[in-house]
Structures are given as structure tokens and as C-alpha cells.
Amino acid sequence: MPARVVVLVAAGIGLVGFVAVLLGTPDGAVVSTDSATYVGVARNIVDGLGVTEPFTQVLDPFTPAEALAFDGAAPLMLWPPLYPLVLALPGLFGIDPTSSAATINALCLAAAAFLVVLLTFRLATGRAKLRLGAGAVAGMALLLPYVFLQTFLFALSEPLYIVLSVGALFALADYLRSPRVVPLVALTLLSSAAAMTRFIGLALVATSVVAVLTLAPGERRVRLRHAALAALAAVPPIVWSLYSSSQAARSVLRVGWHPPHRSDLEGMVQTTTEWFVPPGAPTALRVVVLGAVVAASAVAILAIRKKGPGSGALVACWLYVVLYVCFLLASVTLLEDRFVPLEGRQLAPLWPVTVVAITSGAARWWRRDRPTLVIAAAALVAVGLVGTGLYLAVDTAEQLAGGPPTLAQDAGTAEIDDFLADLPVGTVVFSNSPAAVYDATQRYVMSVPQRDLPGSGTPNPDIDTDLAELAEIVDGNDTVIVMYSLGAFLSPYLVTTGELQEALGVEAIAEFPTAVVLSAKR
Numbered sequence: 001m002p003a004r005v006v007v008l009v010a011a012g013i014g015l016v017g018f019v020a021v022l023l024g025t026p027d028g029a030v031v032s033t034d035s036a037t038y039v040g041v042a043r044n045i046v047d048g049l050g051v052t053e054p055f056t057q058v059l060d061p062f063t064p065a066e067a068l069a070f071d072g073a074a075p076l077m078l079w080p081p082l083y084p085l086v087l088a089l090p091g092l093f094g095i096d097p098t099s100s101a102a103t104i105n106a107l108c109l110a111a112a113a114f115l116v117v118l119l120t121f122r123l124a125t126g127r128a129k130l131r132l133g134a135g136a137v138a139g140m141a142l143l144l145p146y147v148f149l150q151t152f153l154f155a156l157s158e159p160l161y162i163v164l165s166v167g168a169l170f171a172l173a174d175y176l177r178s179p180r181v182v183p184l185v186a187l188t189l190l191s192s193a194a195a196m197t198r199f200i201g202l203a204l205v206a207t208s209v210v211a212v213l214t215l216a217p218g219e220r221r222v223r224l225r226h227a228a229l230a231a232l233a234a235v236p237p238i239v240w241s242l243y244s245s246s247q248a249a250r251s252v253l254r255v256g257w258h259p260p261h262r263s264d265l266e267g268m269v270q271t272t273t274e275w276f277v278p279p280g281a282p283t284a285l286r287v288v289v290l291g292a293v294v295a296a297s298a299v300a301i302l303a304i305r306k307k308g309p310g311s312g313a314l315v316a317c318w319l320y321v322v323l324y325v326c327f328l329l330a331s332v333t334l335l336e337d338r339f340v341p342l343e344g345r346q347l348a349p350l351w352p353v354t355v356v357a358i359t360s361g362a363a364r365w366w367r368r369d370r371p372t373l374v375i376a377a378a379a380l381v382a383v384g385l386v387g388t389g390l391y392l393a394v395d396t397a398e399q400l401a402g403g404p405p406t407l408a409q410d411a412g413t414a415e416i417d418d419f420l421a422d423l424p425v426g427t428v429v430f431s432n433s434p435a436a437v438y439d440a441t442q443r444y445v446m447s448v449p450q451r452d453l454p455g456s457g458t459p460n461p462d463i464d465t466d467l468a469e470l471a472e473i474v475d476g477n478d479t480v481i482v483m484y485s486l487g488a489f490l491s492p493y494l495v496t497t498g499e500l501q502e503a504l505g506v507e508a509i510a511e512f513p514t515a516v517v518l519s520a521k522r
Contacts, residue, residue, distance in 0.1 A: 006121055006132055013113045014109075014113040014139075016140075017198055019108065020109070021334050025102035028466055030155070034156060034435075036438055036439050037076075037099055039087065040054040040102075041054075042087035045084060046088050046091035047085070052070075052076060054438055056074045058494060060248075062248055063250070063466055064473055065469045066466065067510050070138070072444035080196045083161075087100065097155065099153035102153075103105075104407075105154075107154070109149075109159060111163045114139075117135040117138060122173055123310035124360040138355045146274075147271060151344070151348045154345075157197050161349055162196040165320075165352075165353075166356075167190045168191040168204055169316065171184075175187055176216055177313070179223075184226055187230075188230050188232055191233040203327040207316060207323055209230050211312065212227040215316060255335065256458070257334065258332075258457070260329060267343030268342045268347065273286040273290050275502070288339045299361065314357060328342060329342075338382035416512045420482065423441070429482065431482040432447070436484065447494070448494050448495050449467060450493055451462070451495045457493070471505075474505075478510060480521065482515060483516050484514055485516070497516055498520065504518075
């Protein structure tokens with residue numbers, strides 16, 4: 001089969017993904033709390049302030065005095081810098097990141113679908129028609145789940161991470177087939193870029209190192225040398241993490257032991273089943289589907305025993321799934337001051353790899369070349385895909401209620417936004433939802449102190465010091481504290497309105513249905 005046929009099929013499926021995202025974002029990418037950070041950092045980059053944030057996060061370790069000193073250019077602490085750097089590129093030509101993010105996401109989904117088709121074609125065995133059919137099914141199956149496509153509607157880093165991780169696995173498959181320097185360098189660069197997009201990319205780096213050491217043919221000393229090169233992908237994110245950590249006076253990553261709650265694991269199961277069934281499906285159907293997925297995965301894993309081209313890469317795909325989940329669980333279990341929900345967007349990067357692994361593994365079990373059945377299956381998937389595209393275009397706004405918290409959910413009303421926009425330029429602003437205030441005013445805003453550590457829920461040992469510093473700031477500056485009562489994502493871990501009034505002597509100067517604004521008595 002000519003290579004151009006495979007490329008054309010992959011490109012066609014990628015085009016469908018591109019159009020689906022654009023249909024779902026007619027007004028640009030949706031801005032959630034995390035999105036506001038990426039957009040704000042991109043704006044700071046364009047304004048010449050470097051890779052800095054225009055507001056501090058509720059998870060940042062800064063004291064109130066430290067936060068005030070940053071004056072609109074706070075260090076980026078929680079995320080690596082690659083995604084906001086990509087968002088900033090169109091900004092150099094006057095395009096706001098909220099407008100360009102939708103197009104970037106559409107390109108990322110198109111590229112991811114393209115690579116999923118090619119990777120499945122490469123890992124499957126049998127005649128070319130069967131492998132192409134498997135690739136087409138995998139590419140279109142990738143685009144079906146709304147819980148996955150929803151990630152591409154927001155200005156978030158997952159879309160870029162997904163295409164980089166699939167690209168890295170494609171390079172790894174090429175290397176394992178024939179160990180050469182070019183795919184090894186591509187693997188190192190792509191996995192490093194993925195880790196500079198999301199720190200979970202270190203799981204991809206670990207996968208690469210283990211695969212090169214244990215799955216590649218060749219002499220042991222050569223594999224050791226190549227594994228060392230693959231491990232260099234971890235250097236940039238580690239250096240960035242050390243650099244950003246040095247910007248805070250107190251510890252950035254406090255370690256403890258707090259295993260995932262049952263609700264965390266239920267979130268993982270819900271997301272996994274919603275890759276295959278619509279949102280809101282009954283529990284019984286979810287259980288049946290989950291069992292079928294486990295069975296299909298077992299068949300695909302057993303197919304690895306059928307030696308042939310791509311066997312090592314198929315092992316690497318499953319290894320990546322395992323290491324990715326282990327990294328997530330380790331973050332939830334060990335980090336005291338991080339909040340990592342085990343659902344939705346956190347698990348989205350696993351869907352492309354799962355599709356490739358199951359589809360290519362199933363193709364290895366295919367005893368005969370039956371292109372008619374493959375085409376029929378692909379047609380059924382295509383029908384579902386068309387429905388998904390229309391679903392995105394027509395019903396996006398309603399479905400966003402089930403996605404990541406948007407700033408509309410955080411802010412609540414236009415009245416509070418108007419009030420904040422009219423604040424004098426020199427006013428110092430704190431809030432339990434800094435992203436919402438920034439979105440309304442484009443001004444520097446800082447988080448109120450944490451009462452409890454978000455990762456573990458244990459009391460913050462520095463709360464008294466933070467409140468004392470905040471009291472000094474309130475006494476010496478025109479200061480307002482905006483406290484949202486509904487929808488502030490991490491507000492349960494922050495000091496409350498009553499605690500601030502008692503500790504600082506502030507009073508309400510304005511009240512709205514979803515927020516109260518506090519200021520010092522003068």
C-alpha cells in the first residue's frame with residue numbers, strides 16, 4: 001500500500017478533529033482558573049516581564065509580603081513554562097492568547113489524531129489493509145469521547161502535552177524497530193518538551209529510559225549510552241523546578257503521607273468509563289463497560305506475545321500508562337501542598353495511548369484480512385463522530401458545567417466584576433479566587449493565606465505568620481479582599497471571611513450575591 005494513502009487517511013481524520021474543536025469554540029477557548037494563569041503568563045511574556053504570573057495562585061508558597069513585592073510579575077511556580085511560551089507567540093503579532101488558544105488546541109488535536117493513526121498502523125501486524133483499518137478506527141475512536149474532547153475546548157496545557165507525548169511514543173517505536181540516533185534524539189527532544197509542558201511528562205521520560213534499556217536490540221553498552229541520552233530529557237524540567245523553587249523563601253514541596261480518597265479513585269473510574277459511554281450513563285452500564293475495557297486490554301497485552309514488528313513499542317505504550325498513573329498517585333499521596341484531581345483532564349493524555357495499544361493489539365489477533373468488517377466498524381465510528389461534532393457545536397455551553405471550573409462559575413455575577421474594574425489603580429487586592437479577579441480587571445491580585453494544606457488537608461503551620469503579614473499590608477495600604485462564596489475551586493483550604501474579619505479588623509464594604517469585598521476600617 002502506498003505510504004501516501006496512509007498519510008491521507010491520517011490527515012483526513014486529523015482534519016475532522018481540527019474542525020470539531022473549532023465548532024466547539026466559536027468564541028475562542030474557554031477560560032478556567034488554570035487557563036487564566038496560562039493566558040496571564042503569556043501576556044506577561046509579550047509585555048516583556050518574562051515567564052511570570054500576573055497574579056499569585058492559592059497554591060503558591062509565597063507569604064503576603066513576598067507576593068506584594070512581585071508587583072505583577074510573580075514567579076511561575078506550579079507549572080513548567082512551555083505552554084504559555086507557545087501561547088505568547090501569536091501575542092507577538094497582536095493576537096490575544098484567549099483567541100489563539102482555540103486554534104492551537106485544534107492543531108494539537110489534529111496532529112494527535114494524525115499520529116495515532118500512523119502509530120497504530122506501525123504497531124499492528126498483518127496485511128496493509130488491515131493495519132490501515134486499525135489505524136483509521138483508532139484515529140476516529142480518539143475523537144469520540146466528549147470527556148476527552150472537552151479538554152481541547154479550554155486554554156489548558158493538556159492539548160499540547162498530548163500531541164508531544166504521542167509524538168514521543170512514535171519516535172520511541174521508530175527507535176525500537178531500528179535503533180538509530182535520529183529517532184533517539186527526536187524521542188529525547190519530544191519527551192523533554194512534554195515534561196516542560198506538564199511535569200507528569202517525567203513519566204514519559206522514565207518510560208523512554210526503561211524501554212531503551214530493556215526493549216531495544218543491540219549491545220548492552222550501546223543501550224546504556226542511548227538510555228543516558230534519553231534520560232537527559234529530564235534535565236530541563238528539573239532545572240526549571242529548582243529555579244522556580246528558589247524564588248520562594250519557604251519550602252515549595254512539603255512531603256507527607258495521605259493516600260487517595262475513595263472519591264479520587266471513583267473519579268478515575270468515572271473518567272475511564274466516559275471514554276466509552278456518554279456522560280450520565282447509569283452505574284450498571286459503567287461497570288459492564290469497565291469490565292469490557294479490562295478484557296480488551298488483557299487481550300491486547302497478551303497479543304504482545306505474538307512476536308513481530310512493534311512488539312517492543314506496544315510494551316512501551318502499556319508501560320507508559322502504568323508509570324503515568326503511578327506518578328499521579330504518588331503526587332496525590334505524597335505532596336502536602338498540591339491538589340491533583342484524578343479525573344478528566346489529568347487522565348486525558350492516557351486516552352490516545354490506550355486507543356493505540358488496544359486497537360493495534362486487537363489487530364494482532366486478527367486471523368484473516370477482513371477489510372470489509374474493518375471498514376464497517378470505521379463507518380460506525382464515523383457516524384458517532386459526526387454526532388459528537390454536532391454535539392460540541394450545539395450544546396457546548398450546557399456541557400461546560402461538568403468540566404473544569406470556569407471563571408464564570410468562580411465569579412458569579414457581572415456586578416462584582418464592574419465593582420472590581422472601578423477600583424483605583426493603586427489599590428492592593430487579595431482574594432480567595434485570584435484568577436477571577438484578574439479576569440475581570442487585568443490587574444495584579446494575590447491569594448489570601450492557606451488555612452490548610454490542599455494536598456493533605458492538614459493545618460498550615462505558617463498561618464499565623466501569614467495573617468500577621470497580611471495585617472501589616474492592610475494597615476499600610478489601600479487594600480481590598482475579595483471573598484467569593486460560591487465556586488472558588490480551592491476556597492475550602494483558605495482562610496474564611498469571618499477569620500479575616502477577626503484577625504485583620506476588616507469589614508464588608510460591598511456585598512454581592514456570590515462575593516463580599518472586605519477592607520480596613522478607616
